[in-house]
Amino acid sequence: MADTSDKADKRIVIVGSGFAGFCCAKRLCKILARAHRDIEIVLVTPNDYMLYTPLLPDVAGGLIDPRFVAISLADSLPRVRLEIATAESVDMENKTITVTSPQQTSREISWDHLVLTPGSVTRLFDVSGVAEHAHGLKTVAEALYLREQLLRQLELADREDDPELRQARRTVVVVGASYAGTELIAQLRALADDYAERRGFDPSEIRFLLLDTAERVMPEVGERLGDKALQVLKKRGVEVRLETSLQKLTDDQAVLTDGTIVPTHTVAWVTGVTGSPMLGTLGLPMERGRLVVDDHLRVPSHPHVFAGGDAAAVPDLTKPGKITPPTAQHAARQGKILARNVAAAVGIGTAAPYKHRDMGLVVDLGPRFAVANPLGVHLSGLPAKAVTRAYHLYAVPRAVNRWAISLTYLTNTVTRRPLALLGLVSPDEASFGSSEGIHS
Numbered sequence: 001m002a003d004t005s006d007k008a009d010k011r012i013v014i015v016g017s018g019f020a021g022f023c024c025a026k027r028l029c030k031i032l033a034r035a036h037r038d039i040e041i042v043l044v045t046p047n048d049y050m051l052y053t054p055l056l057p058d059v060a061g062g063l064i065d066p067r068f069v070a071i072s073l074a075d076s077l078p079r080v081r082l083e084i085a086t087a088e089s090v091d092m093e094n095k096t097i098t099v100t101s102p103q104q105t106s107r108e109i110s111w112d113h114l115v116l117t118p119g120s121v122t123r124l125f126d127v128s129g130v131a132e133h134a135h136g137l138k139t140v141a142e143a144l145y146l147r148e149q150l151l152r153q154l155e156l157a158d159r160e161d162d163p164e165l166r167q168a169r170r171t172v173v174v175v176g177a178s179y180a181g182t183e184l185i186a187q188l189r190a191l192a193d194d195y196a197e198r199r200g201f202d203p204s205e206i207r208f209l210l211l212d213t214a215e216r217v218m219p220e221v222g223e224r225l226g227d228k229a230l231q232v233l234k235k236r237g238v239e240v241r242l243e244t245s246l247q248k249l250t251d252d253q254a255v256l257t258d259g260t261i262v263p264t265h266t267v268a269w270v271t272g273v274t275g276s277p278m279l280g281t282l283g284l285p286m287e288r289g290r291l292v293v294d295d296h297l298r299v300p301s302h303p304h305v306f307a308g309g310d311a312a313a314v315p316d317l318t319k320p321g322k323i324t325p326p327t328a329q330h331a332a333r334q335g336k337i338l339a340r341n342v343a344a345a346v347g348i349g350t351a352a353p354y355k356h357r358d359m360g361l362v363v364d365l366g367p368r369f370a371v372a373n374p375l376g377v378h379l380s381g382l383p384a385k386a387v388t389r390a391y392h393l394y395a396v397p398r399a400v401n402r403w404a405i406s407l408t409y410l411t412n413t414v415t416r417r418p419l420a421l422l423g424l425v426s427p428d429e430a431s432f433g434s435s436e437g438i439h440s
Contacts, residue, residue, distance in 0.1 A: 010039045010346055013097055013111035015087045016276070017045035017073055018053075019328045020309025021117035022397070023335025024342070029079045031343045039346060042109060044083045044099055048073050051140065052396050054328055055405070057180070057364070059143040061187025062417040066140045068404040069396075076398055083109065086437075087118065089281050092302060113304050113342055116282075116291060117335070120273035120310035120326055121436040123289075129249030131438070134175070134269035135430050137184055145430030149266050150188055151421050154195050154206070168263035170206045173254050175246055176270035177212035179220055179363045182229060184270055185210050186366035189236050194417050208238045209262060213245050218371075220325075221361050225371040228380045232369050245271075273326050275311050277437055287313035287323065295353040296341050297334060306342060308334035308354075317355045324356055328395075362388035 012028065014021050025043050032039050049070040058064040073082055085099035088106060097114065100106040122136035135149070136142050150172060157169035172192070174185040189208050196203040210233065216223065217230045217240060233240055241256070246267075248255040254262045274289035284299060285292040290313040291299060297314060299305040308314060309331035313323045324330045337354045344351040360373040362384070370384040372391075379387060389409060396402045432438040 010112040011042060011110065012039060012113045012115065012342060012346075013042045013044060013109060014115040014117060015044045015097070015278075016117040016119050016309070016311070017043060017047060017050045018117060018119040018309055019050075019331035020119075020311075020335040020338065021045070021115070022050040022071070022073075022076070023332045024115055024117065024308070024338040025077050025080050026397075027336045027339035028342060029077065031339060031348060033079070035343075035348045037346070037348065040081060041079065042081045042083055042111075043073065043077065044085060044087050044097065044109070045073070046084065046086045046101075048082065048084050050076070050397070052392075052401070053138065054395070055392060056137050056140075056143040057183035057187045059140065060137065060146040060184055061191045061366075062147050062419070063187065063412055064405060064408050066144060068401055068408065070140065071396070071398045071401055087278055089278075090114065090116075092282075092305070095304070111304075113345055114306070115338055115342060116279070116299075116305065116307040116311055117309045117331075117338070118276035118278055118311050120275055121277065121438050122269060122432060123272045123274040124269070124432065124438065125271065127246050127249065130246065130267075130269055131432055133249045133251050134267040136432060136436060137180060137268060137270050138273070139430075139435040141425050141430045141435040145425040145427070146184070146188065146266075146268055147191065148421060148423065148425060150191060151195065151419060153265050154192065154199075155421070158199060164263065167205075167207070168252060169265055171209070171262060171264040172207070172266045172268075173209045173211065173246075173262060173264050174268045174270060175211045176268075176272065177210050177214060177217045177240065177242070178270070178272070179218050179361060181210065181212070181268070181270035182218055182233070183364055184268060185238055186233065186236070186364070188268075189238055190366040191417055191419075193236075195419055198416070198419065204237055206237075209264075210238055210240045211244050211246065211256065212242055215242055217242070218363060221363060221371055221373055222378070224378055225363075225373060225380060229363065229365060229371050232365055236366070273310060277439070279311055290323070290326075295355075296351050297338050297354055298341070304345065306338055308338045314354055317353060318357075324354075329359060330356060332395075362391045364388050 052069040085101040096108040153169040160166040192206045193203045291307045310326040316322045341351040362372040370388040372384040
């Protein structure tokens with residue numbers, strides 16, 4: 001039976017607590033409070049936090065404690081009813097959503113208006129062995145595992161007598177040279193350099209290989225800044241192979257598309273995203289793995305259903321014929337428009353189309369270097385580093401998290417990265433199936 005207990009005048013159900021869902025819920029609470037409307041907001045999410053994903057490379061590199069990038073939903077959204085569960089299916093005709101959790105059997109929640117923002121998962125491209133032997137960078141578990149895996153392999157290499165096996169353990173492959181993959185390899189390189197320095201061997205003995213099918217590194221930031229990023233990566237000993245990817249992956253080697261065989265035990269797969277698997281169960285029109293919506297973020301033929309963020313193919317009004325890219329910047333702003341348009345649907349205010357103004361990108365490339373193009377101004381080096389960190393501190397949505405991250409940045413200026421192996425995440429917990437819900 002559907003949950004109708006304590007039902008207010010209307011119930012708005014939001015699925016997903018990423019940037020779009022979180023910002024929608026937060027803004028909607030303010031709009032309803034100002035209008036003095038008794039409308040219940042329910043947020044369905046498998047986690048009791050909103051994850052600030054742009055700083056996951058810093059978590060993987062051992063710079064930031066994972067608690068600091070997890071924004072407590074109970075503290076940030078006190079007026080929202082939290083349903084810590086996974087959305088399994090939606091009945092559009094009867095306006096119910098079925099959710100499950102490890103502690104409870106499946107149950108239904110009724111809704112009057114539905115906002116679908118379940119986010120995205122890593123796109124695997126059906127490359128043999130990737131699902132079994134590689135790890136992504138979409139969750140805390142994956143970020144922590146990559147850090148632990150690198151340190152574990154480096155420690156095993158220290159005790160390895162066979163030079164070939166030692167080199168395999170000291171080899172890291174990152175697939176995907178967009179900003180996420182590039183930030184990740186820069187932070188892992190810095191972590192490995194710290195390890196080598198403290199263990200007394202040459203950091204160049206640790207091999208890092210960055211792959212991408214594109215013609216350049218980080219095409220999102222343009223040719224000029226992409227070339228600067230490429231230069232700093234090469235200077236730090238990262239081998240970059242463009243127009244190249246993985247053909248096959250096993251537990252001890254990567255076979256590249258150019259036929260090269262790279263012995264390795266550590267592979268990160270950061271090649272892009274696709275919509276959450278639950279979207280495919282809805283029977284709604286899809287485009288590139290994302291729900292089709294109009295410029296008001298409404299699902300066609302379903303006037304009470306909205307979608308945004310990585311889950312929605314939102315038309316880009318600034319680039320006719322294209323859809324907005326799956327970035328945190330777009331998702332956060334779409335969340336605010338979702339709140340406005342859902343409020344309009346219940347008679348508060350007027351709806352508006354989503355029109356994005358690109359504020360630029362910031363990319364942290366490890367110690368003392370970053371690239372950024374805020375408002376079209378190209379920056380690199382220390383000025384870009386300052387802008388990058390300032391932007392993240394501004395964008396993190398809770399003051400206590402900003403304070404903790406600020407103190408961490410200050411501490412990192414005078415201390416080295418911690419190298420302790422904590423053993424918090426197992427390979428299975430960090431797998432694509434367990435951490436992201438991707439099942440073949």
